Amino acid sequence: MSGRSYLDWNATTPLRPEARAAMVAAMDVPGNPSSVHAEGRAAKALLERARAQVAAALGASAADIVFTGSATEAAAMAAVGRALSCGAVEHDAVLAVCNPDLAVTPAGRVIVPDPGQAALQLANSETGVMQDLPPGLALSDLTQGFGKVAFAFDWLGIEAGIVSAHKLGGPKGVGALVLRRGLDLPALIRGGGQEMGRRAGTENLIGIAGFAAAAEAAARDLADGVWDRVAELRNILEKALASAADGTIFVGKEAARLPNTLCLMTPGWKGETQVMQMDLAGFAISAGSACSSGKVRASRVLTAMGHDADHAASAIRVSLGADTTEDDVLRFADAWLAAAKRYRSRAAG
Structure with a gap:
């Protein structure tokens, strides 16, 4: 308008030109990433290239990225089998899977007595207030900070993080769960065994390609x-x-x-x-x-x-x-x- x-x-965020171009190109890849024929292998190669791009932007290993339909789904996956506490300032997606019993200061900071049993956002979407993430934190909502502030997941020392493509210029309807190396969580969606057995269902290859291009462009913007x-x-x-x-x-x-x-x-x-x-x-x-x-x-x-x-x-x-x-x-x-x-x-x- x-x-x-x-x-x-x-x-x-508005869709980045890089994401749009990557999505259009991915539309011409006909194969299913789980198929073994040439078309399937081409789709698998595109998927894994995108996984590496998102991992690089996050400062994580590609093997630790699980693509999802949203950060909300990623939060639900991270909470399976765990009883987590959080503060009432968390996003609704995290509040839905955690107990909001942690104290919040007037400055918007959350007091976390036991990081291993807690979820804590990196930054609040309404106020912008940022938190110091303690080592060993069970779960962090990295969605608002990803692409806007510098961090590397592998250096944070946390167990799991959630991100969303449409918060940094990617398409809506795709996100990711980022896991500490070796962390094994039960699958929320079970079926065909995609995403290394962590999230069943044929991957949204077009959306994932857009996510990866947006994440790469966002990392450049941050560095610039x-x-x-x-x-x-x-x-x-x-x-x-x-x-x-x-x-x-x-x-x-x-x-x-x-x-x-x-x-x-x-x-x-x-x-x-x-x-x-x-x-x-x-x-x-x-x-x-x-x-x-x-x-x-x-x-x-x-x-x-x-x-x-x-x-x-x-x-x-x-x-x-x-x-x-x-x-x-x-x-x-x-x-x-x-x-x-x-x-x-x-x-x-």
């Missing part, structure tokens, strides 16, 4: 300093809003955050109202995790951090991307501040 600015990159530039834009936006946003709370401002994420609360001004107003003004933003869309409620993440329901219900998230420009953020600041002025005028009257 012309004239619009997409500022919801934590929900999903693209996300340092994005962090500068986020700071420009934050400064512009703070200069005139009386009473607005900038969540996680003093914490280590993702370079692209800005979460703010204006008590009394409903987050979903702000999202609709900004949509009409030509800007796509979010009132929370996209996986919770349609649920009109205060942010669970923010209430876990100690904010009351009124504050949490007013939160919006602006998440920038590699294509975001300074013009985008300054125009958004003007539009949001104008809407805030109108809201305060009505509230005062």
Whole structure:
């Protein structure tokens, strides 16, 4: 849509040209990767090349990458046969398979007394607040950090991680579970024995090819300093809003955050109202995790951090991307501040 600015990159990212090209090429590979004939071997070669590309971007071994249909599926796979604890700030996909009994500080940090029995995200999708992952951690949601911040899975010292293609410019509907070498978990989906017996079902070769190309391109962007530039834009936006946003709370401002994420609360001004107003003004933003869309409620993440329901219900998230420009953020600041002025005028009257 012309004239619009997409500022919801934590929900999903635009498809990268590299991913699109890889997917189109994969459509011409007719074989099943499990078949032994020439066409099957060609498909298998493409699959394993993609596995190596994703592994390289993650800093992991190709043998430890299990392709899935989503990060949500990967989280469910990682939790099979294990009772894991987590904090209430985790994504719904992790909360669904863990017990949210770990304490969360007002800064959004999770206290982890026993890493071997815990799940902990690398970065929060709503606030951008980052966690220090303790060695021996059972599971980490790496989805938001992958491609935006530098890390190597093999150096983290954790047992399992989950990632998603569409958070870094790949297609929707494909993710991966990353496992520590030698870790053997029961299969969640059983059948033909694909993915080294860890996840049955014929692999989504087209989606996986797009995932691999996107991961490789994301790694180049990170090395080239693209996300340092994005962090500068986020700071420009934050400064512009703070200069005139009386009473607005900038969540996680003093914490280590993702370079692209800005979460703010204006008590009394409903987050979903702000999202609709900004949509009409030509800007796509979010009132929370996209996986919770349609649920009109205060942010669970923010209430876990100690904010009351009124504050949490007013939160919006602006998440920038590699294509975001300074013009985008300054125009958004003007539009949001104008809407805030109108809201305060009505509230005062």
